Amino acid sequence: xxxxxxxxxxxxxxxxxxxVYRKQGGYTAVEKALKTMSPDGVVEEVKKAGMRGRGGxxxxxxxxxxxxxxxxxxxxxxxxxxxxxxxxxxxxxxxxKNIPHxxxxxxxxxxxxxxxNKSFIYVRGELMYVIRILEKAIAEAKAAGFLGKNIxxxxxxxxxxxxxxxxxxxxxxETALLESLEGKRGNPRNKPPFPAVKGxxxxxxxxxxxxxxxxxxxxVNNGGDAYAAIGIGRSSGxxxxxxxxxxxxxxxxxxxxxxxxxxxxxxxxxCGGIRDGxxxxxxxxxxxxxxxxxxxxxxxxxxxxxxxxxYESLSDGGFQTGxxxxxxxxxxxxxxxxxxxxxWNFSRxxxxxxxxxxxxxxxxxxWMEKVLHRIEYGHxxxxxxxLLVDVSKKIEGNTICPxxxxxxxxxxxxxxxxxxxxxxxxxxxxxxxxxGAVFKGDMALV
Amino acid sequence: xxxxKPQLFKVTIxxxxxxxxxxxxxxxxxxxxxxDVAPPAMxxxxxxxxxGGKCRACLVRVAAGSGKDPRPMPxxxxxxxxxxxxxxxxxxxxxxxxLTTRKAIVEFLLINHPLDxxxxxxxxxxxxxxxxxxxxxxTTRYEEERRTFEKQDIGPYIxxxxxxxxxxxxxxxxxxxITQKRVHGVLGRGDASEISTYIEKAIDNDFSGNVIDVCPVxxxxxxxxxxxxxxxxxxxxxxxxxxxxxxxxxxxxxRGDEVIRVTARKNEWNEVTxxxxxxxxxEKKKTSDWVIEGPTKISRSSVISANKYRADTIKPDFQKKxxxxxxxxxxxxxxxxxxxxxxxxxxxxxxxxxxxxxxxx
Numbered sequence: 001x002x003x004x005x006x007x008x009x010x011x012x013x014x015x016x017x018x019x020v021y022r023k024q025g026g027y028t029a030v031e032k033a034l035k036t037m038s039p040d041g042v043v044e045e046v047k048k049a050g051m052r053g054r055g056g057x058x059x060x061x062x063x064x065x066x067x068x069x070x071x072x073x074x075x076x077x078x079x080x081x082x083x084x085x086x087x088x089x090x091x092x093x094x095x096x097k098n099i100p101h102x103x104x105x106x107x108x109x110x111x112x113x114x115x116x117n118k119s120f121i122y123v124r125g126e127l128m129y130v131i132r133i134l135e136k137a138i139a140e141a142k143a144a145g146f147l148g149k150n151i152x153x154x155x156x157x158x159x160x161x162x163x164x165x166x167x168x169x170x171x172x173x174e175t176a177l178l179e180s181l182e183g184k185r186g187n188p189r190n191k192p193p194f195p196a197v198k199g200x201x202x203x204x205x206x207x208x209x210x211x212x213x214x215x216x217x218x219x220v221n222n223g224g225d226a227y228a229a230i231g232i233g234r235s236s237g238x239x240x241x242x243x244x245x246x247x248x249x250x251x252x253x254x255x256x257x258x259x260x261x262x263x264x265x266x267x268x269x270x271c272g273g274i275r276d277g278x279x280x281x282x283x284x285x286x287x288x289x290x291x292x293x294x295x296x297x298x299x300x301x302x303x304x305x306x307x308x309x310x311y312e313s314l315s316d317g318g319f320q321t322g323x324x325x326x327x328x329x330x331x332x333x334x335x336x337x338x339x340x341x342x343x344w345n346f347s348r349x350x351x352x353x354x355x356x357x358x359x360x361x362x363x364x365x366x367w368m369e370k371v372l373h374r375i376e377y378g379h380x381x382x383x384x385x386x387l388l389v390d391v392s393k394k395i396e397g398n399t400i401c402p403x404x405x406x407x408x409x410x411x412x413x414x415x416x417x418x419x420x421x422x423x424x425x426x427x428x429x430x431x432x433x434x435x436g437a438v439f440k441g442d443m444a445l446v
Numbered sequence: 447x448x449x450x451k452p453q454l455f456k457v458t459i460x461x462x463x464x465x466x467x468x469x470x471x472x473x474x475x476x477x478x479x480x481x482d483v484a485p486p487a488m489x490x491x492x493x494x495x496x497x498g499g500k501c502r503a504c505l506v507r508v509a510a511g512s513g514k515d516p517r518p519m520p521x522x523x524x525x526x527x528x529x530x531x532x533x534x535x536x537x538x539x540x541x542x543x544x545l546t547t548r549k550a551i552v553e554f555l556l557i558n559h560p561l562d563x564x565x566x567x568x569x570x571x572x573x574x575x576x577x578x579x580x581x582x583x584x585t586t587r588y589e590e591e592r593r594t595f596e597k598q599d600i601g602p603y604i605x606x607x608x609x610x611x612x613x614x615x616x617x618x619x620x621x622x623x624i625t626q627k628r629v630h631g632v633l634g635r636g637d638a639s640e641i642s643t644y645i646e647k648a649i650d651n652d653f654s655g656n657v658i659d660v661c662p663v664x665x666x667x668x669x670x671x672x673x674x675x676x677x678x679x680x681x682x683x684x685x686x687x688x689x690x691x692x693x694x695x696x697x698x699x700x701r702g703d704e705v706i707r708v709t710a711r712k713n714e715w716n717e718v719t720x721x722x723x724x725x726x727x728x729e730k731k732k733t734s735d736w737v738i739e740g741p742t743k744i745s746r747s748s749v750i751s752a753n754k755y756r757a758d759t760i761k762p763d764f765q766k767k768x769x770x771x772x773x774x775x776x777x778x779x780x781x782x783x784x785x786x787x788x789x790x791x792x793x794x795x796x797x798x799x800x801x802x803x804x805x806x807x
Contacts, residue, residue, distance in 0.1 A: 168635065185632065190499040190527045356613060356632070356639035358500050363554040366637045370590040387587060394550035397521045398502050 018140035029217035042113035048224025055209030088329030091240035100137035169353035188401035231257035235310035245332035248272035286326020289406030291413030350407035378429030472525035489614035490526035498526035552582035568664030570677035
């Protein structure tokens with residue numbers, strides 16, 4: 001049984017209410033931080049923990065906090081990015097609806113550490129019921145004296161605002177989120193300046209993922225060193241993984257970073273293996289935007305060593321033979337899944353969600369989607385495959401925000417690892433377009 | 447009393463060193479050198495605050511971030527919004543990756559841009575046309591359906607043809623920054639986004655006409671000028687009038703004796719220097735309205751300066767080879783006096799003089 005930090009009390013009945021959460025040791029971290037620690041002391045602990053941002057990019061959270069500009073007389077803001085909309089990722093949703101106080105507690109500690117007196121939780125617009133849960137939790141915390149003026153007599157004031165997003169995936173990009181929070185169209189900003197210097201309302205701002213902020217309470221209670229001791233090397237701590245696809249037990253699991261991928265997929269503690277009578281074909285390890293892996297590279301690295309659930313091990317081999325941990329959207333495919341159709345589906349998503357601001361993404365995502373649609377429906381030609389690779393290369397790295405990369409990677413990696421499947425679609429259109437038809441070539445299955 | 451001179455930053459772009467003030471962007475530094483060193487810009491517009499970064503046409507490679515930290519930047523950067531650092535080394539037209547990317551950007555921009563230059567008012571002074579000619583491919587790889595829109599009348603003077611729009615956002619910034627209240631903006635998302643007013647509201651204010659000048663393509667056109675003429679048959683002169691609303695300094699475009707169009711004056715980068723009001727632009731179409739200052743200086747990038755698209759002006763680099771190879775010269779024997787413009791002097795057909803910044807042969 002691995003160590004649990006966030007989901008330790010998930011099974012306690014009524015954990016979503018303040019009273020039960022408090023009985024389970026909730027808000028003790030707020031008491032400890034506000035009464036015995038300085039804001040810089042909290043930042044130091046988080047730095048020591050080596051916690052990496054859980055939203056996808058994996059940027060160390062303590063370092064992000066220490067970059068925050070602190071000019072006199074200008075307010076600073078903490079914004080929690082709860083606009084989780086990456087296909088395959090549903091961990092923040094799960095956390096917020098089940099243990100909302102964990103996020104509130106983390107928000108109080110993080111805001112205190114950063115010196116923010118007004119903090120925002122930007123929640124994905126579709127999750128209206130989660131917003132109501134959060135608002136109720138905030139009211140409870142306020143009634144208990146953990147929010148508002150002069151919290152616990154420390155002289156520190158904090159107000160929490162829950163803001164529903166309008167339902168655009170792009171608003172999960174931190175600068176687009178800030179624009180949206182300001183009431184504007186959610187277009188990503190040009191960087192620099194980074195939010196740490198000019199963020200919300202042109203003031204220094206930190207934007208963190210729900211899971212990252214929710215961990216702050218544990219780090220304050222147990223110390224950064226204790227957190228750093230969990231996991232392997234630079235991948236410290238635990239990670240929520242949203243497991244879905246053709247596995248026996250889909251769901252949200254908290255794992256210690258460093259668990260072998262093979263164990264995660266096949267162990268009964270977690271995914272429980274591939275559904276009966278089927279074989280593992282492919283894996284998207286960190287949400288739809290990361291490169292897809294073929295069966296022979298999932299459990300083992302290119303050099304034959306076992307692949308682990310860590311930032312480093314999953315990205316081992318770069319994009320040639322690796323992928324990314326990303327946001328932890330773990331999608332498993334068995335041999336009944338058609339990679340071409342799946343790639344088209346992902347591509348359709350990014351086409352729909354591109355904000356349309358910069359030309360490579362606006363035009364390129366639509367182009368890729370149309371070409372993939374053509375191949376999937378039996379009208380493709382061989383040069384379409386090379387065209388897709390070329391277009392994805394032209395988008396990657398040339399856009400304002402990472403959405404362009406996110407749209408390009410799944411396409412490029414699917415062709416890199418499953419080119420024969422694309423070719424089969426093109427050379428056997430009548431067979432490939434039959435309902436449920438899947439390529440059955442000599443693929444490596446596990 | 448300020449005696450201290452601001453310390454200048456030394457920047458090297460395509461091997462040419464230039465000194466600029468701190469805070470200058472790479473694009474502005476490159477424009478100081480001029481010629482091919484200046485990256486193309488489809489969305490960046492110097493007079494409009496906040497513009498730039500969107501079209502990605504001006505991407506350049508930073509080979510050395512600064513003198514202190516000479517590491518290269520990992521990705522290509524948008525030169526229009528990236529400030530220079532002292533000792534920065536930038537590669538623009540000397541870098542293969544930059545040129546390849548630029549070719550891709552042209553291709554992306556042309557995916558949803560119609561090939562209707564023959565009937566487009568902007569043809570000849572179109573940023574996209576120039577950009578595509580200089581950096582694009584001669585063919586397309588895009589086979590799918592293109593997006594189209596109905597033409598929209600936004601007010602009595604301006605027509606919006608969204609099909610041609612490349613979503614540079616310049617007109618949005620213009621309305622934000624030089625008019626009282628912006629009534630148009632970007633609706634929708636991705637390649638379905640469009641410039642529009644909410645429920646076809648008319649754009650009605652004294653400076654609305656400037657959106658026509660800032661538009662890099664023919665998406666926003668002057669209804670008083672639509673289909674009247676081709677820009678290369680007209681003759682621009684600088685003129686001014688006493689205007690209570692704006693500076694009154696304009697460029698008046700003649701065809702024969704007739705004023706067919708009035709625009710703001712533009713600098714060599716096709717950027718408006720002083721925005722003008724709608725009265726000057728749309729209602730003063732008589733020579734007697736204006737005090738003529740003299741012929742407008744035609745920049746080399748303009749189609750009005752002869753031979754802009756002639757084969758022998760095309761340098762072998764920049765993907766121009768193909769266009770040059772398929773070009774056949776047609777003698778222009780039309781009686782241009784009938785068109786009301788002067789007979790072109792023979793020196794305008796002479797080979798273009800070497801540019802000051804041309805590399806040594």
